[in-house]
Amino acid sequence: MTQSTGPTTQSTGPTTQTGPAVSTSIDRITLEVIRNGLLTAADEMKNVVLRTAYSNLWKEAGDLSCALLRPTGEVVAQGSADIPIHLPTMPFSFAGLTERFPVETMLPGDVFIHNDPFRGNNHLPDFFMCKPVFFGETLLGFAAVRGHFIDVGGNGPGSYSSTAPDIQAEGFRIPPMRVWKEGERNEELVGLLESNLRNPRERIGDLQAQYAGCNTGERRLQALAEKYGADTLSIAIERVLDDAETLARAHIAEIPDGRYEFEDFCDGDGIVNEPFAIRCAVEVDGSDIAIDFDGTSPQTHGGMNMALSVCYAACVYAIKALTDPDSPANSGAYRPITVTAPEGTVVNVSYPGAVVAGNHETSARVADCVTGALAEALPDRVVAAGAGSTGVLVFGGHDADRDFICVEMHGAGQGGGAGADGGNAHRVNIANTGNTPTEALELEYPMTVIEYRITDDAGGAGEFRGGCGIQRRVRFDAPGWITIVAERGTVAPYGLFGGGRPEPTQVVLTRADGTVEELPTKTAPLLVVAGDELFLKCAGGGGYGDPVDRTVEALQADVDNGYVSPDSAATTYGAVVLEDAGRADGKWVVSR
Structure with a gap:
């Protein structure tokens, strides 16, 4: 069994500040200004990437997410319209990165990238890029952009077949690497990407857009440090995360204690088109939630598996949506949640399992299961x-x-x-x-x-x-x-x-x-x-x-708008539906 609460690293990076002890207090007004400054910075990062991207999937559909991370990798602020499955996995991707490149070895101008699901990433098309942000010699945090590359090689254009039998067949897997080193682009790595990805001009255009997003986050974080001081900014970041945890615990504590179970099914994996099961148990104990997936089906031959990081992201999304959908999300809000999943199952894949579709198809079923499990406890919210x-x-x-x-x-x-x-x-x-x-x-x-x-x-x-x-x-x-x-x-x-x-x-x-x-x-x-x-x-x-129990007024609107046919209104909803030639639009009239 493998358990996760969302990883953080212990190193905080190269800081050389000396002097008197720093106060941990901050006034509420300054905290709120900085909190909103961080959120605005993440939104601005997204807008920059959208304006400079090459692919329609980015500039039209917006399949990317931006965040600011604290020096230990937790998400502090994320874009307001970004993607739930992209963001809670960022600390996992960051942990995979720092296993290879410890924080203390990073320098200003360095930018890192990887797409390896077995090092905390989502699936191969989702490239995680992050840039350390320094203020003088102090590491303030990281600017991060995760974007879905339309092609990463593999056995067909778009790199999206769930029938690939292993991770190698799904495409080009990149371990954590420096793609910019002290401000200079790593042309050897870029050349390797160009040789392995279809339509390389568009792919490298999106890579540059990611870089522009990271640079934007760097500038905004540095500007906050310039205005308020690096110490005050650090205190504010800690408070943002702690406040989110406090709020999350208050909402979770409103759920009746107990163990709640549910199961749902996916169609199959494209190789064996037979349904497989997702089973979860959600245990609420005060302000803590433990989610366990014991009994879930073994990992599939095709790409309907997911890394544990993705399973975790789907779980914390579901809890956040049910308990506190309105406040900004960050890693602090997820601290009360633990996720346990057996290795070698569709929700915690073992190497060399394929994962391309599990990232959003199986993970969606995970969120459905968590929601279904809590229907008994939260009937007015689910x-x-x-x-x-x-x-x-x-x-x-x-x-x-x-x-x-x-x-x-x-x-x-x-x-x-x-x-x-x-x-x-x-x-x-x-x-x-x-x-x-x-x-x-x-x-x-x-x-x-x-x-x-x-x-x-x-x-x-x-x-x-x-x-x-x-x-x-x-x-x-x-x-x-x-x-x-x-x-x-x-x-x-x-x-x-x-x-x-x-x-x-x-x-x-x-x-x-x-x-x-x-x-x-x-x-x-x-x-x-x-x-x-x-x-x-x-x-x-x-x-x-x-x-x-559906009201006549609601059903009439359904029929008028074409959402429900007159036949279905009669047979499924038990209504009386008559054509009224007297109506100017000649539409049907619903009654009971």
Whole structure:
């Protein structure tokens, strides 16, 4: 068994300050100004990366996250619209980095990078970059950017097939390395990246954007030290983390003590398309929470496994969302939470297991399990399961003398909760990226979007309806390779307290010759030709509460907006639905 509370290193880096003992007190106004300055700095880092990035996945969808770390690696401030699965793993990635490069060996101008899941990283596409920030000879902390590289080599464009049998087959694995040394770029490493990643110009453009984000964080942290002093800034950082812990413990203490259990399932790994189980027990004891995954399925052949760091991130996300979703997140808020997972399972992979899809597909199920376990204890706070899938479509190849790789995420449905329907057509749970606008897709890639809309009757029925997912039909206008990584095609998201399950995910490939093939939710790279069409319908969210308790007004709005069909309103919700020719819009009228 392996347990984690989120690692920190013991070294605080090279400081040579001398003099009288530093006071640990700070006035509340100064603390709040510095706290918000740190948060603003993280947001500014993100904006700089977005403005300078090359790939659509970054500049349009925003698949990256920025943070400021204390000298021991804990996250102090993160971007307000960043990605939950990216951020709690940063201390793990930092610990993997400092095992190879101790903090005391780092110098101003150094920048480090790695993508190794067996050294605390998420999956190979997520490159972790961090830069030590010095003020004089004092190490203030680190500016860090994690970004999803569209390609890291491997057996298909986009590096996204969950059918890769081990980590080596998934792509180019980079141990912690200096990518800038005292301000000079490591051209040998950059050349190695260029030779192993598809479309290297775009990849190195994103690498430079990451670097710009780290430099922005460095400048802002140094500016705070210049204004308030390095000692005061250090005290404020400690208080930010301690205050977050105090607040988290106060909210956790409101949960009734006890042991709560739940299980859910994933479709399969793309090699063996049979469901496998995620089982968790959540034990609440005062202001502490221990989450155990004993009984979870062994690690899979394909890439549906995850590193323990990712399992930890999914767990702390779920607890934060249920207990205190409004205050800014940082590592202090996660100190009361411990996670235990058997090695060699899908939630704590052993080398050389593949992990590319587990980062967001299996981890989403982990968050669903923690939420489901606490439904009994927190019925007014939990929501039914969302779609729990990124719904990845990769399309890559060579056209008109250029390489192209499109990695597109698809919006799905959130689960309904007490007093509110689930959200429609957006990423839910551990992810927070947007989709790429149709105009940008068609401008950048040889593809045409034929249909893109919210699916009716896609949300689970309930007093509070599950959100509807989207469906998209695209035509490929040039030969290339496609890969699908999605979930919830076999086991649909669960409802709560009488709420229903939504429609599952569906993937259909229609060849130019008229041949129709229903695909599993995970595929190896498939060759397509001009004229082939792909239909992808994402799952909705589960319902909350008995459907017969849904109000007439809410159901009327559902029918008017196209979220629920008249037939479903009658058969699933037990309503009387009549066509009213007297209405100016000719729509249906719902009654009970």
